[in-house]
Amino acid sequence: MTINNTIADLLEWAKRELCDGESPNTDARILLAHILNQTTTYLMTWPDKVVEHEVKVRFEGLVAKRKLGHPVAHLIGKRDFWTLTLEVTPDTLIPRPETELLVEYALELTLPKQARVLDLGTGTGAIALSLASEKPSWQVFGVDVVEEAVLLAQRNADLNQLTQVQFSQSCWFSHLPNRQFDLIVSNPPYVESNSHYLAQGDVRFEPASALTSGTDGLDDIKHIIKESFTHLEAGGWLVIEHGFNQAEAIAQLFSKYQYTHLQQKHDLNNQPRVSAAQKPFI
Ligand SMILES: C[S@@+](CC[C@H](N)C(=O)[O-])C[C@H]1O[C@@H](n2cnc3c(N)ncnc32)[C@H](O)[C@@H]1O
Numbered sequence: 001m002t003i004n005n006t007i008a009d010l011l012e013w014a015k016r017e018l019c020d021g022e023s024p025n026t027d028a029r030i031l032l033a034h035i036l037n038q039t040t041t042y043l044m045t046w047p048d049k050v051v052e053h054e055v056k057v058r059f060e061g062l063v064a065k066r067k068l069g070h071p072v073a074h075l076i077g078k079r080d081f082w083t084l085t086l087e088v089t090p091d092t093l094i095p096r097p098e099t100e101l102l103v104e105y106a107l108e109l110t111l112p113k114q115a116r117v118l119d120l121g122t123g124t125g126a127i128a129l130s131l132a133s134e135k136p137s138w139q140v141f142g143v144d145v146v147e148e149a150v151l152l153a154q155r156n157a158d159l160n161q162l163t164q165v166q167f168s169q170s171c172w173f174s175h176l177p178n179r180q181f182d183l184i185v186s187n188p189p190y191v192e193s194n195s196h197y198l199a200q201g202d203v204r205f206e207p208a209s210a211l212t213s214g215t216d217g218l219d220d221i222k223h224i225i226k227e228s229f230t231h232l233e234a235g236g237w238l239v240i241e242h243g244f245n246q247a248e249a250i251a252q253l254f255s256k257y258q259y260t261h262l263q264q265k266h267d268l269n270n271q272p273r274v275s276a277a278q279k280p281f282i
Contacts, residue, residue: 005050005051005052005053005056006047006048006049006050006051007032007043007046007047007048007049007051008047008048010028010032010051010056010059011025011028011029011032011043011047014027014028014031014032014059014063015028017063017067018063018066018067020067021066021067022201027066027072028063029043030072030076031059031062031063031066031072031075031076032059034062034075034076035055035058035059035062036051036055062075069201069204069205070205071094071202071205071206073088073094073202074088074089074090074094074205077089079094079095079124081095081097081099081100081124081126081130082100082103082126082129082130082133083130083133084126084129084130084133084156084160085159085160086124086125086126086129086156086159086160087124087152087155087156087159088124088152089148089152090205090206090207091146091148091149091152091207092123092124092144092146092148092149092152092206092207092209092210093123093124093187093206093210093211094124094202094206095123095124095126098241098267098273099126099127099187099241100130101241101265101267101273101274102127102185102187102239102240102241102274103127103130103131103134105239105263105265105274105276106127106131106183106185106237106239107131107134107135109183109237109239109276111138111182111183111237112182113137114137114138114139115135115137115138115139115182115183116138116139116141116179116180116181116182116183116233117131117138117139117140117141117181117182117183117184117185118140118141118142118143118176118181118183118184118185118231119131119140119141119142119143119185119186120143120172120184120185120186120188120224120228121143121144121145121172121186121187121188121189121210121220122142122143122144122149122150122153122167123144123149123152123153123187123210124149124152124153124156125142125152125153125154125156125157125165125167127142127185127187128140128141128142128153128165128167128185129153129156129157129160129162129165131185132162132164132165133160133162136164139164140164140165140166141165141166141167141168141176141177141181142165142166142167142168143167143168143169143170143172143175143176144167144169144170145169145170145171145172145209146169146207146209146210147169150167150168150169153165153167154167172220172223172224172227173227173231176231180231180232180233180236181231181232181233181236182232182233182235182236182237183236183237183238183239184224184228184231184232184236184237184238184239185238185239185240186224186238186239186240186241187240187241188213188220188221188224188240188241189208189209189210189211189212189213189217189220190213190217190218190220190221190241190242190243190246191203191211191212191213191217191243192212192214192215192216192217193212193213193214193215193217194215195212195217198211198212216249217243217246218246218249218253221240221242221246221250221253222253224238224240225238225240225250225253225254225257225259226253226257229257229258229259229279232279233279234279234280234281234282235278235279235280235281236278236279237276237277237278237279238254238259238276238277238278238279239274239275239276240274240275240276241273241274242273242274242275243273244267244269244271244272244273247264247272247275250275251264251275254275254277258280259277259278259279259280260277260278260279260280261277261278262275262276262277263275263276263277264276
C-alpha cells in the first residue's frame with residue numbers, strides 16, 4: 001500500500017501494521033516522535049505536516065521491527081523510569097514501572113542521613129540512580145555481573161548528572177568494597193527457567209542473565225537474602241522485588257536468616273511484588 005507522507009497518514013498506516021500488538025497507537029506515536037526528535041504532543045498538534053522521505057523510510061524500518069516483537073525501548077534506545085530518562089540496550093533488563101514500587105518503598109524507610117546503599121544487579125542503574133536523585137546525601141553503589149550493564153549504568157549516571165553513584169562489576173557480593181550498608185536493594189532475576197512467560201512480549205529480547213534464576217526462580221534471591229545479612233549494618237534493611245507467587249517463600253527465607261519486621265508491598269493488581277526486612281539491632 002502507498003503511504004502518504006503526512007504525520008497523520010504515517011500514524012494511521014503504522015496503527016494498522018501494529019494492530020496485533022498491545023498498544024499500536026502508542027507504539028506508533030513513540031516511534032515517529034523519536035525519529036522526528038519531537039514529543040508525541042507535537043504529532044497531535046501537527047497532523048498535516050509532511051515529513052521528509054528519509055523519515056518515512058526510517059519509520060517503516062522501525063515499525064517492521066516492532067511488528068517482529070522488538071521492544072519499543074530497544075528501538076528508540078531509552079526508557080523513562082521514576083523521574084529519569086535512561087539509555088537501554090539488550091545487555092540487561094528494560095526498567096519496568098513495577099520496580100518504581102521498590103524505589104518508593106526504599107524512600108519511605110528511616111535511614112541515616114548519609115546512608116550507604118547498595119543496588120545488587122543494577123542493570124541500567126534504574127534503582128540506584130532514582131534513589132540518588134531523591135537522596136543526594138546517600139552514598140549509593142551499584143553492581144552487576146555483566147560488564148556492559150555496568151558501563152551502561154555509568155553512562156546513565158552521566159546522562160542524568162548523578163555522578164556521585166559508583167558502579168562496579170561484581171557477582172553479587174564477590175567484588176564489593178569491604179563495607180557494610182544501611183540499605184541493600186535488588187531487583188534480581190526471579191523468573192522460573194522454564195516459564196511460558198519467557199516466550200511472550202519484551203522478555204524474548206532481554207538476556208536470560210537478567211531474567212531467570214533456576215527452576216523455581218529463587219536461586220539468586222536465596223543467595224541475596226543469606227549474604228546480605230552479613231553486609232548490612234545492625235538495623236539495616238534489605239528490599240527485594242520478586243514474582244507475585246514468591247512472597248511466601250521469601251517470607252520464610254527472611255525468617256530463616258533471622259531478619260525481623262518483614263513487610264510486603266502490593267502492586268496495582270494487589271499482588272505482593274516487593275518484600276523488605278530488617279537486620280536486628282542486636
Ligand atoms: C531483573 S534485572 C534488574 C535490572 C535493574 N536493577 C532494574 O530493576 O531494571 C537483574 C540484573 O541482575 C544482574 N545479575 C544477574 N546475575 C547477577 C549476579 N550473579 N551478580 C550481579 N548481578 C547479576 C543482571 O545482569 C541484570 O542486570
